[in-house]
Amino acid sequence: MGYGSSREPSALLVEPVARLVEEFSRLPGIGPKTASRLTFFLLRADAEQSQTLAQAILEVKERVSLCSRCFNITVGDLCVVCRDATRDQRTICVVEEPLDVLAIDRTGAYRGLYHVLHGRIAPLDGIYREHLKIDELVARVKSEPVEEVILAMNPNTEGEATAFLILRDLAPLGVRATRPARGLPTGGDLEWADPDTLGSALEGRREL
Amino acid sequence: MGYGSSREPSALLVEPVARLVEEFSRLPGIGPKTASRLTFFLLRADAEQSQTLAQAILEVKERVSLCSRCFNITVGDLCVVCRDATRDQRTICVVEEPLDVLAIDRTGAYRGLYHVLHGRIAPLDGIYREHLKIDELVARVKSEPVEEVILAMNPNTEGEATAFLILRDLAPLGVRATRPARGLPTGGDLEWADPDTLGSALEGRREL
Numbered sequence: 255m256g257y258g259s260s261r262e263p264s265a266l267l268v269e270p271v272a273r274l275v276e277e278f279s280r281l282p283g284i285g286p287k288t289a290s291r292l293t294f295f296l297l298r299a300d301a302e303q304s305q306t307l308a309q310a311i312l313e314v315k316e317r318v319s320l321c322s323r324c325f326n327i328t329v330g331d332l333c334v335v336c337r338d339a340t341r342d343q344r345t346i347c348v349v350e351e352p353l354d355v356l357a358i359d360r361t362g363a364y365r366g367l368y369h370v371l372h373g374r375i376a377p378l379d380g381i382y383r384e385h386l387k388i389d390e391l392v393a394r395v396k397s398e399p400v401e402e403v404i405l406a407m408n409p410n411t412e413g414e415a416t417a418f419l420i421l422r423d424l425a426p427l428g429v430r431a432t433r434p435a436r437g438l439p440t441g442g443d444l445e446w447a448d449p450d451t452l453g454s455a456l457e458g459r460r461e462l
Numbered sequence: 463m464g465y466g467s468s469r470e471p472s473a474l475l476v477e478p479v480a481r482l483v484e485e486f487s488r489l490p491g492i493g494p495k496t497a498s499r500l501t502f503f504l505l506r507a508d509a510e511q512s513q514t515l516a517q518a519i520l521e522v523k524e525r526v527s528l529c530s531r532c533f534n535i536t537v538g539d540l541c542v543v544c545r546d547a548t549r550d551q552r553t554i555c556v557v558e559e560p561l562d563v564l565a566i567d568r569t570g571a572y573r574g575l576y577h578v579l580h581g582r583i584a585p586l587d588g589i590y591r592e593h594l595k596i597d598e599l600v601a602r603v604k605s606e607p608v609e610e611v612i613l614a615m616n617p618n619t620e621g622e623a624t625a626f627l628i629l630r631d632l633a634p635l636g637v638r639a640t641r642p643a644r645g646l647p648t649g650g651d652l653e654w655a656d657p658d659t660l661g662s663a664l665e666g667r668r669e670l
Binding site for chain 1: 495
């Protein structure tokens with residue numbers, strides 16, 4: 255028997271089990287085998303663990319929203335970073351995803367603000383400028399005392415394209431635009447970079 | 463800084479997000495990185511997907527129970543196999559987990575009944591005879607028209623130990639006890655087989 259046959263739904267799989275396997279399989283990086291494992295693990299585990307997990311899944315959608323200023327995730331109107339007056343208000347670090355904020359903050363090398371685009375320009379996936387929080391960034395640069403914008407998109411083709419698109423918008427505003435040093439491995443994913451590499455890349459950022 | 467640092471909870475991670483990451487991390491084979499990915503995926507996805515997933519997790523615990531006869535998973539009292547009168551009632555295949563039932567049934571090579579032990583003897587993990595459905599198996603062999611019991615525990619030390627313990631219980635009952643053949647896996651490479659497997663394959667060689 256090869257791997258393929260394991261994808262066939264078994265006639266013996268009862269409906270609630272088959273449905274949970276299917277729901278787990280819809281998550282990124284979870285194949286049918288892992289989905290089965292997770293399902294049968296929950297079947298064996300305490301009812302309490304399933305309830306806590308289900309509750310956590312629902313609450314994350316109900317309670318978490320986007321910061322009205324930087325579009326980072328938040329509970330309440332402004333995120334932890336935007337509420338923190340001790341952070342350097344003259345620097346905005348622009349990233350693709352909320353996870354990137356965590357990755358950068360973990361380095362300890364950055365104490366400014368953030369701006370989350372929620373994606374990158376990817377015409378093949380139908381993601382264009384208007385789908386990203388670029389206008390919102392431009393508005394911030396105009397209204398806030400911003401001196402430097404760090405374009406920390408992923409160091410790959412789509413990230414570069416997004417950075418240069420934003421650069422074009424920022425150029426007339428007389429703000430300094432920088433990009434983290436290419437100490438980051440080309441073709442990699444910012445979220446997976448180790449904090450040291452990411453920290454050095456931020457420190458070595460260069461004028462565009 | 464290496465991988466370890468990514469396990470530190472970030473001060474920026476809002477509570478509902480941190481909690482879902484933690485809940486996902488409690489699942490087998492899900493590390494903190496994967497847990498983050500899943501959490502942020504759900505944050506981005508439709509609210510409907512989170513609700514369906516949470517609902518499926520709760521329903522699997524509420525609606526699924528164990529078959530009162532063979533301890534396979536079921537909705538209702540008896541499982542699909544036990545309800546199926548066309549299955550060979552003279553053979554019981556004993557397995558460790560419900561997932562093993564699915565694996566065996568998928569082969570199409572077996573049309574008898576099952577009995578799920580829900581574990582294997584593992585003294586180091588504190589799992590002894592009384593934690594498994596062994597007494598229930600003995601009771602079935604005594605009360606049902608069983609002629610053969612296939613001991614299909616995993617082919618490892620703990621599985622073997624469990625099989626031999628059950629064999630001792632079955633011996634006085636005059637029922638045939640068998641074990642699936644040990645040998646080379648189909649599609650495998652003789653050169654890569656471990657000495658144990660290769661040894662079993664040679665010992666169990668069959669006339670062509």
